Amino acid sequence: MRKVLAILLPLLLLLTACGGTSTGKSAGAAEIFDTVKVSGGSDEEAPTVEFESPLDTSAAAAKTVAEGEGAEINEGEQIRVQLVALNAEDGAVLGDTYSQGEPQVLPMDESFKGQFPELYEVLIGTKVGSQVAFAAPAPEAPEGAPEGAPENPKQILVLKVISSEQPPPEPAVLSPEDVKKLDDEGRLPTFTFGENGAPEVTIPENEPSDDLVVKVLEEGDGEVLAEADTITANYTGWTYDGEKFDSSFDRGEPATFPLTGVITGWTKGLTGQKVGSKVLLVIPEPWAYPNATQGQPSGTLVFYVEITGKEAAQ
Template sequence: MRKVLAFLLPTMLFLTACGGASTPAEFDQDGKSAGAVETLESVEVTDAGPDTAPEVEFDAPLDITEQGARVMTEGDGAALEAGQNVSVHVLSLNPEDGSPLQNSYEAGAPQTLPLDEELQEVYPPLYEVLLGSKVGSHVAFAIPAEEEVPQSQDVLLMLQVISAENPPQKLSSEEVAELEEAGQLPTVTLNDEGVPSIEFPDNEAPADLVVKVIEEGTGEEVTEADTIAANYTGWSWQGEQFDSSFDRGEPSEFPLSGVIPGWTQGLSGLKVGAKVLLVIPSDMAYGDQPAQGPAGPLAFYVEIVEKVSAE
């Protein structure tokens, strides 16, 4: 459940100034809202554009005892749909005095917030308010402290919806063949010891997940619930190798439910012994600005050596 909080409260620079000036938006009693919205009655927002933190004013302190969310200013873009990856700028404020805590505008990159079942479960008012709201909207979200979370505190978030995209999908074998025929996929070469090298094409990475089966497996089929052993090498789309079990001299074991989505979806359904090329978009890997792991789209050569255990 804390995974969603990581999207909403990433490590960001402290706010030092708010730019722009316009008439603060009046609190719309008929605006889309959910949860304990009475907490937000005094909140006013001054939009400063998509690249600058808005000015936020309220009667401090806010008494936040339950989650509450409200659209403060309505955007004029497309309506958000369930399942989309929503790009948001986040301004986090201390409800006691309005002081800034975190600010993605100054960090220079919006955060990706999946509008999915996890968000609906953990932050239902925010999910309800975002669903159907429009790109460009400012959304206020009050979150009370949680006893089970160390150093947790009440927080007022102001989210600005920058864009929304449908999440990447796994391409069909026919679609993968079309990309390969067009010369848009990396080429993997194995040396005499079976160690892979790779050559990348001069084009951007595919937007969806590519699973190119180099050699079919003949063993048991693996599922998301399985733990497997695999040999692999990973490269960034710029061609830089960042990890390889071949360099360590032995396969690595991992549960398919505990790795990046590109591995989970890309390897599930294959059989032990399969050798595959995975081309993984950043949204199914570590993201464009990860706290750990390589950034951007990635390519992996993977050999499924063994099914270690199954649930």
């Protein structure tokens, strides 16, 4: 969750349908993009990106390399972008979002600004349709990585801004009265259980709530969970079309994790519940994986959770 921004840690270059460069906004060591040329491509197809290699990515840099003709991007909006990542040493394509079908959504907020100040500076005030190049030093290997492990490649990313708009309203936690109303109307998922206690879900055909649904199926008699606690739980998760994507029951043991280290829907939905409780969570996308990367589920998610224990924060 919220790891969407990690896609940007390589560098980024804007793609253009006509090729060439532009004298648009820039920040950081933007002179590294002087030899970059892009050609072809569209909103659905990645462009060809060429440059004199290697590019020096030792300092962060961003530059608008082709001006769009749409509305200006403003603070607080969210933008949809397509990206292509290339090896800064030899220009080889490392990956793209075009082949994944859906553009990435990036929030123009303080969190993004803090992580990518050069890119944020260039994007704000740039027009929709623009191509923006971005570069940053390669991230260091994580602590504990085996000695001799290959280093992360130096990368550039090519980004095209597809659209910019105000973000949807922040979800809320649905009131118990509204949850009961949905339940009485048959508009909530239901569960059946196998011999090992593993749940199977039946999801109604209606559209899910835009807010977080928390329904206590069976209340426990243990301690109340605080947001700062680490909890142990058995769970299964499905997308709203009924596809299972994760289950501790399948692994044969419960999972342990801090409530502050999971998706927002878990943090808000399980804080205040008791150990021993069994809970249904229907989590809207903004509180699940709003910028789902490969391997993460997208859209509204359904979870069955059995809280088996907790460790209070020290």
